[in-house]
Amino acid sequence: MRRTSWRSVISVVAISAVTLTACGGEKKKDSGTASGGNTFKVGVLHSLSGTMAISEVTVKNSELMAIDEINAAGGVLGKKLEPVVEDGASDWPTFAEKAQKLIKKDKVATVFGGWTSASRKAMLPVFERNKALLWYPVQYEGLESSPYIYYTGATTNQQIIPGLDYLKEKGKKKIFLVGSDYVFPRTANKEIKAYAKANGMTILGEEYTPLGTTEYSTLVNKVVQAKPDAVFNTLNGDSNVAFFKQLKSVGATADTLPVMSVSIAEEEVKGIGVDNIAGQLVAWNYYQTTQGKTNDAFVKAFKAKYGADKVTSDPMEAGYNAVHLWAAAVKKAGTTEVEAVKKAAAGIALDLPEGLVTIDGDNHHMYKTARIGVIQKDGTIKEVWNSGKPIQPDPYLKGYPWAAGLS
Secondary structure: OOOOOOOOOOOOOOEEHHHHHHOOOOOOOOOOOOOOOOEEEEEEEEOOOOOOHHHHHHHHHHHHHHHHHHHHOOOEOOEEEEEEEEEOOOOHHHHHHHHHHHHHOOOOOOEEEOOOHHHHHHHHHHHHHHOOOEEEOOOOOOOOOOOOEEEOOOOHHHOHHHHHHHHHHOOOOEEEEEEEOOHHHHHHHHHHHHHHHHOOOEEEEEEEEOOOOOOOHHHHHHHHHHOOOEEEEEOOOOHHHHHHHHHHHOOOOOOOOOEEEOOOOHHHHHHHOHHHHOOOEEEEOOOOOOOOHHHHHHHHHHHHHHOOOOOOOHHHHHHHHHHHHHHHHHHHHOOOOHHHHHHHHOOOEEEEOOEEEEEOOOOOEEEEOOEEEEEOOOOOEEEEEEOOOOEOOOOOOOOOHHHOOOO
16 A cells, blocks of 8 residues: 655644643734634534535534634634634535625624535635635645645645555455545545546446435445446435435445545534444544543543533544634734744644644645545444555655546
């Protein structure tokens, strides 16, 4: 399996996010804040209703927990963070509208939000036009960077490619592609097809359904009749519930038809029902079971705040990370002024629940460790492979000859 080498970074601050917040902010007076008084307003923008709420509510919760942690430790630059929460309602134009409101009316210092690439694409011109900062917490298809977006989830070479490498190593050469019908799955599958062509794999089929689809019997029959070695799944939201239930109804199990998913984490497993998905594969950078004292403390704190039955997951951990990374950059800059924060953010590294995470100052993505997991019967995810160290983000896949022309 290909390993991407680690390189040295600037201004490495290898301490935990909790430790960092406990250090307190610099005593400089903020000269560029969009907020006044004793607080900095920050936006929290996720789908709290609609088909994506199954995934995004927990990300909102983790970001609010990070804000509470920072406030309990004294805030940033002597001010507390005041969250302004908005509902994107699983509707991409609504995300753009709410982003504009947060920036212009609420005058937030930054925004944490989004899930689908469609929501991010809708918000991108809003943030670029207003020269405001968005911290986007979810893995995505790559082939993008923006001077006003920080991508704290995985890009392609930190999730999709490791997932394909794992299937290849296990001898799974005939693949069926299933995805939701929007930008992330369609772009990801272009990348997967290019990878397959270069690596002796065959794509037997490629099917898309609208977000929110609940009828999968016809598609499942197509998949079963094609007799693939594995399915690569880029469905998002509650469509996964119907897809996996209907796979089970025709007798397809993880042993007879393995599925590699890149948008199903612990929260989605609960919604799908573990009996419908146990044994299946996922590719992420973090699991609730990821070992380390920082993650132990994170899981304990989340359950204490939201309930012992709640689970942690990769996207919500990346959302939590985003808040602490922004706070670290503001403390280093001594201001919330956007250009100063961007300059300060380059090279910042924190020991976060998933391990060491470092901001790449050139493309605003993170160095992250790739992890392949298997869903267990108790709903947790057991890690079965990891990259050994953080992978340098390569959103445009410049390091892969087979990807030439994709961007």
